[in-house]
Amino acid sequence: MSGNHTHHDHDHHDHGHGSELSETEARVRALESVLVEKGHVDPKALDVLIETYETRVGPHNGAHVVAKAWHEPGFLDWLRSDATAAIHSLGYIGRQGEHMVAVENTPQQHNMVVCTLCSCYPWPVLGLPPVWYKSAPYRAKAVRDPRGVLADFGVELPSGTAIRVWDSTAEIRYLVIPMRPEGTDGWSEAELARLVTRDSMIGTGLALSPKLLAEAGT
Amino acid sequence: MNGAQDLGGMMGFGAVVPEPVRPVFHEEWERRAFALTLAMGASGEWTIDMARFARESMDPARYLSSSYYQIWLAGLERLLDERGLVTGEEIAAARSLAAGRPPKRVLAAGDVAATLARGGPTERAESVPARFRTGDRVRARNMHPEGHTRIPRYCRGRVGTIEAIHGVHVFPDTSASGVGEQPAWLYGVAFDARELWGDDCDPALTVRIDLWEPYLDLA
Numbered sequence: 001m002s003g004n005h006t007h008h009d010h011d012h013h014d015h016g017h018g019s020e021l022s023e024t025e026a027r028v029r030a031l032e033s034v035l036v037e038k039g040h041v042d043p044k045a046l047d048v049l050i051e052t053y054e055t056r057v058g059p060h061n062g063a064h065v066v067a068k069a070w071h072e073p074g075f076l077d078w079l080r081s082d083a084t085a086a087i088h089s090l091g092y093i094g095r096q097g098e099h100m101v102a103v104e105n106t107p108q109q110h111n112m113v114v115c116t117l118c119s120c121y122p123w124p125v126l127g128l129p130p131v132w133y134k135s136a137p138y139r140a141k142a143v144r145d146p147r148g149v150l151a152d153f154g155v156e157l158p159s160g161t162a163i164r165v166w167d168s169t170a171e172i173r174y175l176v177i178p179m180r181p182e183g184t185d186g187w188s189e190a191e192l193a194r195l196v197t198r199d200s201m202i203g204t205g206l207a208l209s210p211k212l213l214a215e216a217g218t
Numbered sequence: 219m220n221g222a223q224d225l226g227g228m229m230g231f232g233a234v235v236p237e238p239v240r241p242v243f244h245e246e247w248e249r250r251a252f253a254l255t256l257a258m259g260a261s262g263e264w265t266i267d268m269a270r271f272a273r274e275s276m277d278p279a280r281y282l283s284s285s286y287y288q289i290w291l292a293g294l295e296r297l298l299d300e301r302g303l304v305t306g307e308e309i310a311a312a313r314s315l316a317a318g319r320p321p322k323r324v325l326a327a328g329d330v331a332a333t334l335a336r337g338g339p340t341e342r343a344e345s346v347p348a349r350f351r352t353g354d355r356v357r358a359r360n361m362h363p364e365g366h367t368r369i370p371r372y373c374r375g376r377v378g379t380i381e382a383i384h385g386v387h388v389f390p391d392t393s394a395s396g397v398g399e400q401p402a403w404l405y406g407v408a409f410d411a412r413e414l415w416g417d418d419c420d421p422a423l424t425v426r427i428d429l430w431e432p433y434l435d436l437a
Contacts, residue, residue, distance in 0.1 A: 024288055024291065025246075025247040027291065027309060028247040030310070030311075031294070031295065031298075031309050033313065034309060034312065034314055035304060037313060037314045038318065039320065039324065040258070040261070040303060040304070040320070040321050041258065041325070042257070042324060044326075045253075045257050045325045045326060046250065046253035046254065046257055047327070049252070049256050049257060049330055050243075050249045050252070052331070052334065054242045054249070058239065093335050094335040094336060095333075095334045095335075095336075096337070097337065098341075099340070099384070101382075114226075116224065116226030117224060117225075117370060118270055119286060127239075128242055128252075131235075131237060131285070132236060134286035135231075135234075135235075136228070136231040136282060137231040137232055137234045137235070140226065140228040140229065141229075143226045143227060143414075144227045144372075144414075144415055145420065146420070146423060152236070153234070160422075162422040163420065163422060163423050164423075164424045164425075164426060165423065165424070165425045166426045167226065167370065167425060167428070169368045169369070169370060169427055170340075170368060170384070170390075170404050171339075171340040171388075172384055172404075172428050198239050199236070204236075
């Protein structure tokens with residue numbers, strides 16, 4: 001499938017790309033054409049929606065929340081008592097983040113978040129979910145075999161660490177606060193944020209160590 | 219409904235395949251399907267629960283062989299068709315065949331930011347006291363409604379412990395069927411893995427599930 005169409009090239013079929021339009025791609029274009037023709041959608045609103053979630057809202061927001069929690073004990077306390085208010089205070093607000101709960105990893109307990117029934121995910125802090133989060137392998141396995149899921153991500157926890165899996169069946173959205181890596185004493189909030197990966201805030205990964213961050217940066 | 223969306227505990231799907239943060243969308247049509255779904259979601263023509271029910275009403279074999287944006291697209295088509303806003307014939311023809319009625323609202327570009335920021339909070343005022351307290355042992359009901367529900371099959375009939383009381387929230391089962399919000403108390407219920415999966419499971423696993431009061435009885 002060709003990925004380089006824009007919303008401007010609505011002329012049907014696939015001139016110049018050398019491949020047939022997929023059935024799905026054709027159907028989406030047809031639906032958009034009909035909705036725009038009928039005046040049911042504002043085409044400019046579609047562009048704003050895409051731009052918002054492709055460039056502005058993403059896991060850098062959640063990394064800010066986590067780094068601030070690591071850096072400021074008062075903010076961590078606020079997250080514990082009212083995560084919705086604490087997260088909203090940073091401007092991460094709205095759709096799919098209306099009711100937030102933060103869950104903290106400790107040496108004794110690791111947390112992992114899933115939505116077995118659909119794809120519920122805390123958009124304001126993590127952006128849109130990755131394909132695997134919405135797909136059958138993860139949704140099926142996380143609640144029964146989270147250690148197996150972690151192995152798929154190349155992560156192994158100590159056998160003594162208990163695991164708690166949060167199935168997002170309602171409109172409460174969960175954000176994992178990963179453990180702060182060793183060797184980060186004295187780091188600024190902005191430096192700490194670079195250690196916080198998307199997967200570490202879902203619970204399928206851990207925060208980067210300073211060594212891994214240095215390797216990733218080279 | 220006992221559809222293909224209720225995946226918790228199933229086996230045989232293979233390994234989870236990690237992916238980097240970018241790209242956010244993998245095909246141009248995914249961008250468009252995503253934006254159309256959100257734009258029409260703001261039309262006031264259906265609730266989020268109706269949208270979820272439309273998606274999970276897909277034929278199970280098709281659901282399991284579709285990507286998530288394909289599932290969204292099929293759900294959107296179903297919702298539009300049910301309400302007479304866009305018919306299957308119009309999609310096949312790629313043009314409007316009848317003027318029809320307008321949606322309740324059209325999301326304007328200038329209103330997107332405010333609409334997203336407002337979101338769709340589901341908490342409602344309390345009108346009756348909560349039936350359960352933290353620490354109560356509760357059994358998830360053995361129920362199999364044909365309509366929309368948010369009680370996963372893997373916990374039905376199982377006993378857990380109330381750990382959190384989230385307040386009163388819109389009840390998805392009635393919100394999806396059009397009967398109304400009928401807000402109900404929502405609880406965070408912890409289930410030991412042994413209770414859910416038997417003796418061969420990871421004994422250090424706990425699963426926390428958010429469940430509404432009509433799904434629960436005192437154990």
